[in-house]
Amino acid sequence: MIELRKVGLKYGDREILKNVSLTVQDNTIKAILGPSGVGKSTILKLMLGLIKPNNGQILVDGTDITGMKETSLYDIRRKMGMVFQGNALFDSLTISQNLGFFLRENMKLPEKEISQRVAEQIQFAGLEGYEDQLPESLSGGMRRRVAIGRALIFKPHMILFDEPTAGLDPVSSKKILSLISSLRHHNNLGAVIVTHIIDDVFNVADSVAVLYQGEIIFDDVTEKLHDAEHPFIRSILSDKILEL
């Protein structure tokens, strides 16, 4: 479980997050919805301890990570997988090497098990035959699936998606969303999805938090979003995609 308690963050004079509180339960998919540049991705980085808040607390499985040292955070981070918006694949490594990179790096597993786990992820992501290709030779959707595979290979408790369908064509987006949905059923994983596409929220999320002007203006089960009365939520329900 991940919990943000009254988290505030400033970049210079600009206040990005104001007293943001939200909880992500295990085995559920939580979406964070909001316009571009509002601080959604920042929330994911805060959850991983990649950046520190100015105030408030962040708890991962009950452990306060707010003031933790970088070296102590590595063990916490291994409980979570992250799929970056630009995938952040290592461009000089092949798909197999990308998938196995962190297993070789951080877990003392025998090479046989690493190869087995890589093969499982290749199959899960539908990338058979592309094992020895470099990321640049794959389509955007395929790269995103590699990034998801890389995040899953650790067998984390929670997986964080930063705009999982951004920049993808409708077919690839559908594939990615069904892949995310299948995680809950097959792997019993919790997930946080940051998005500005409202259809993605209705397609996969159990609950949704809406971030607007640095504040959470809605946090409840996805179905209740239709009943929300905040003018911003009413406007996004009619526009479907948030562009500001």
Add this chain to the structure above:
Amino acid sequence: MPVTFIQILGKKLILQLKAFFLTMQEFFLFSVRAFMSFPKIIRYWRDALDQAAICGTDSIPIVLVSAISIGALLAIEVGNLLEDFGAKTMLGRSTALTVIRELGPLLMGLMLSARFGSRNGAELGAMQISEQIDALRAFGTDPIAKLVMPRLVAALIMFLPLTALSDFAGLQSAAYMAEHYHRIDPGIFWNAVYPRLVAKDFVVGFLKAPVFAVIITLVSCFNGFSARGGTAGVGRSTIKGIVVSSGLVLIANFYVSKIVLENM
């Protein structure tokens, strides 16, 4: 009006000073973390070997070209000057001192600042803007131990033989020009070189290699890690890395010579 202008200028100056000291603090912490991760070389020795090939063997051509051309030019110019004083036989001595103490390590440092430093800045900068460094941290890998420390180890090891190579090539080309341009017998030239060289001359020259290795690697890597603002940001951070490390190499060259020559 002028008061407001001075106030704005003062505010800007304070902000810039603040930013400068903040950067210095970050650089200091970055450097400490790079040195503190030295024990992890057992884990990253393959990365260090790769980097040793990049900054060592791959840099041999550029080090040779610069050392040979400067050695030859030095022999011609100094030889002409010494001829005016009837002291042409001292060419070996003066060339050897200049090359071993100063020009050999300095040229090697500047060439590697451009070659190795620019590579570090561009590669790490591109990794930073494409979130690959964040990915390393997110999945529990220390990016400084993985990316910076192996480069530092490789530079510390490889800069010494490169300095020796630079000295050797510079002296050989100077000897060649002494024989073929100034018509000085090679025996006379080398006789003025070897018997008169003392330990101090080598200490001055070879002490610079690790100093330059630390400066070039840490400055270029730090700038790569600090890259912001897309591809243009990578360009800016790479240039900054080269300019700053080259400047520091020149300053360090002076101070190492001064300190060693005054104290040995």
